[in-house]
Amino acid sequence: MAELRDVACDGTPVLDGVRYLRLRVTGEGMEPIEHYAAVDGGITMLQPLSIPFGRGRMLEVRGYTDLPRSGGRVVSLGRSRPFDVPVQLGASSRIAVPFLRVGEYVRPGFSADSCVSLASPRAAHTATLLEDGRVLLAGGFQTGSGGANTTVASAEIFDPVTGTVEPLPSLETRRAFHTATRLPGGKVLLAGGEVASVEGSLPVRSAQVLDVAQATSTGVELKVARSQHAAAVDSSGRVLLVGGVGVGSAVVSEAEGFDSATGQVFSVSTPVSRVGMAAMPVQDGRRIAVVGGSDGTSLRPEVLFFAHEGGSFVPVGEGARLREPRRDGALVPFGGPEQLLYLGGHDSPRNVDEARFLASSELVSSGVPPQVSAGPQVFARSGLCAVALPDGRVMTLGGVRYSSGVLASDSHVELLVPGEEGAAPGLLGLMPLEQPRQQHTCTVLDNGAVLIAGGLNDTGSQRKTLGDLVLYTPVPLD
Known part of the structure; x- marks a missing residue:
């Protein structure tokens, strides 16, 4: 049984104008199955089709204003977390599906009095x-x-x-402008950062x-103190940490790695x-790309690629250069496992x-040879802040x-769509954020929603x- 959960405390009611719900089940080794159900009042429980056993099943529920063949449009959407079915899933099983309106900014919570x-x-x-x-x-x-x-x-x-939000025990060290990297097995490496004093x-x-x-929680000592750096993990759980601001506000040149299997930090000889x-x-985690930035004196156009060989990260696939060097841009996957999009930033x-703020972006391919x-x-x-959605x-x-x-x-929000069969990517401006923000986070959730959290609203006169x-x-x- 599908349990629809309206997790928004404001905005348009999730079933407002919805006449039909489409239930669609996908997963490994199975053909998608779907079923339409007419909405009856404030329905929250739905009887899905029988789900065959197997791994990585997902239930998606869409709310339509009418049947799609009659011109109905999607106004609500929800997806379950991936789940495994060891045997045929029966009617007594319950699958939670967070359900939200599409195209609206809403706050989480179950009523106007309980916004989170x-x-x-x-x-x-x-x-x-x-x-x-x-x-x-x-x-x-x-x-x-x-102002401090x-x-x-x-x-x-x-x-x-x-x-809901649940507080955790405090971190061992106060830190901002750090990195957080999810490791195999679900652990998270919080590295470096800075503390105000x-x-x-x-x-x-x-x-x-x-x-x-x-x-x-396990403490780790890095080789270098660094803040505003970059970090990425390869397919074997080894994290590369590069650059950043160090002692005396100097740009850090020493790179280092962390092996999640051993819990050890190791040196990287390439500065x-x-x-x-x-x-x-990139390349399903076999390589790590480092793109953009400045050495403190000049912008660096070289795109670097690293792979783990002989107990450390070593440079591979040299030769790619940015067409328009920049720093503080956003880097996201775009159009496949070998291609990244580096967008925005300043010169x-x-x-x-x-600075001059840049309205351009660049496509970085990690193929042989790498290209920009x-x-x-x-x-x-x-x-x-930029995120790659599951549909590309x-x-x-x-x-x-x-x-x-x-x-x-800034409050601008955009949606970039990869081009099909060699066509140019498309750009769609979306409704701006209700509060302008920087130094915030954006995270794609399993249910297809994007979570926007915190940040700084700086008007130039107030922060x-x-x-x-x-x-x-x-x-x-679709």
Whole structure:
């Protein structure tokens, strides 16, 4: 039995205008099966078709204004978490499906009196999708009434199925501008970052491996203190950490790795002296790409690829260069496992207040040889948040730009659609965020929604750390 859960406390009622629900089951080794059901009042329980045994089953429920063959459109959407069926799934089994309106920003919660927000307002934090579908939100900073930042050590879990937030024990070290990398087995490596002090921002040398499921934490000492760096994990659970800001605000050149199987940190002999770059696995995790950034003096156009060989990460596949060097852009998969999209950012090697914001993007291919080509135009801004949706589209949200001559948080949201059969990608502007924000997080959930958490709303004259949680479900392509 499918249990529809309306997890939004505001916005249009999830079944408003819905006449039919489509239930569709997909999974490994099975042909998709689907069934339409007429909506009867405030229905929340649905009898799905029998689901054959097997792995990776998923139940999707769509709310239509009419049958699709009669021109009905999708106005509500929900997906279950992937589940395994050891035997034929019977009517007594219950599958929870968080159900939301598409194309609307809503807050989680089950009524207008029970909207859910972060336990601690935070910006420059991390958000990590865990194996069980929940989201770990950790660290960050808060801006006080006097404008000074305070680094936080709090962490919390958002559960998209129940629409609730649960606080976790505090981190061992306060940190903001750190990285969070999900490891095989569901653990999370929180690495580096910085802490605000009377002496200014001090980089952090420690890391922490969190096992939320087992409620354990293990401390790790990095080789170098670093903040505002980049990290990515390969298919074997080895994490590459590169660049960032170190002691004395110097750009860190020493790279290092972390092996999740042994819990050990290891040296990487190839220096990567960059800040404002991004890193991401490609080729199903066999390689890690490092794109963009500045060495503090000049922008670096070289696209670097690393693979783990002989006990460390080594450079491979050299030769690709950005057509328009930049820093503080967003890097996301786009159009396949070998291609990334690097978009936005700015053209100053140092301060953003000296910069020209870029409205371009570049496609980075990790093939042999690696290549860089022009991507679609985007709205010019830096520090934007971008996520790759399961259907291949990319959603961009917020960032920083000039507004009335001053640097301010941005509210623009875009949807980029890969081109089919060699056609150019498309760009669709979406409804802007209700609150402009930068240094926020955006996370794609198992149910297809994007979770937008916290951030900084800086108008140029006032700065406010946000503590809200916002959900947005894009309209499906098909």
